[in-house]
Amino acid sequence: MTAFALSDGNSFYCSCERVFDPKLEKRPVIVLSNNDGCAVARTSEAKALGIKMGQPYFQIKDLCRQEGVVALSSNYALYGDMSRRMNVVYNRFSPETEVYSIDETFLDVEHVPRKDRTAWASELRATTCQWTGIPTCVGIGPTKTLAKLANKAAKTLATGVLDLTDPDEQARVMADFPIGDVWGIGRANQAKLLALDIQFAGQLRDMEPKKARGIMTVVGEKIVHELNGRSCMDLESVAPQRQGCAVTRSFGQRVTSRIEMEQAVAGYATRLGEKLRRHGLATDYVTVFMHTSPFNDDEPQRNVSMTVDIPEATNDTMQLIKAARRAVEGLWKSGYRYSKAGIVTQDLVPPGLAQRSLFDGLDHDRAAKVMAAMDEANRRWGRATVVPAAVGIASRSPFTTKFEMRSPRYTTRWDELPVCR
């Protein structure tokens, strides 16, 4: 019988901040998305004040001031490193794990005898907290969907652990488990199910799989099977090759000039190149898009994209910038206040797969060396230490993403190490 555990960090981004700043303990804390746009992580104290997931910061600024809520810009370098540390712990507790997201990991627990699973999970939790400072919850079940459900239910328990190996226990919890909290049931499907008076996980478990398929496609059919303890999803311990790669961002301020747009998109192309090289992949086309803010619908709207082919698959930043610039040239129209742009690519291939002609072989090698040197400099001294001239002086640009309240990158930058005294 398959058995999975799901461990996830409580209010993960906020907990990371608390590890390095004990003053945040017991206080309401929120972490904001890019551009300090909206709340993407909240401590229980912040949730109690009524701050919703994804709520725009400007709507709650006053509340935060009144109630002493600490609002922080997101610090992904810190969160990524803390996530890595947690997985080091997990790998000592299970021979096989699947990193599902920055704060969630599935662990294979077939090797743990049923009667020991709760104790095993408690120890996992205690060790994770001791080694990383991050509090977690752990759910266990015979399928991934039930492990997710158990994890969610564990959040309301003082122990932070719930084992749903036993079908009677599953039934007890599912009887009043809200349908919208089931993994894979989003807003649209929740509405469809509620219209059929299906309010709780237990009701969905008892639905005919074919009927679920009719309502929610094959995804819904799988969910029904999984709620019944029939596992349809394996642990994916090796991450599947990524299929696409994108760099998209809202601007700190609206962009109205072509020069700014070109620099912004050149910056995204630069980042795209870094990502591709890190994964050892390449692409032979890029799609660039730009649009105005749909939230300012009294203004003239524009939403366009263009795909530009690259002669052969590459991850060379200069080639990506060249293609991206061609797209901006084709798309640009002034008179609009652009709020967001991005560069997207699909169909990634290993580099060097493409035919390489005798004549430009040397150019390829030279370009690869330049990119390698740039990556190394940026790795050593921080992102954007060296950038192509087309990107401009990023720190002065009006479109640069805002991070006005970012905490130090405690664990990944020597010059931002915490100081003890």
Add this chain to the structure above:
DNA sequence: TCGAATCAG
């Protein structure tokens, strides 16, 4: 085969 819809975190 491509875009839209859906979902997740």
Add this chain to the structure above:
DNA sequence: ATTTCTGATTCGA
């Protein structure tokens, strides 16, 4: 004035 970002999957035209 302010409303994340990235990636995957599925379906139907």
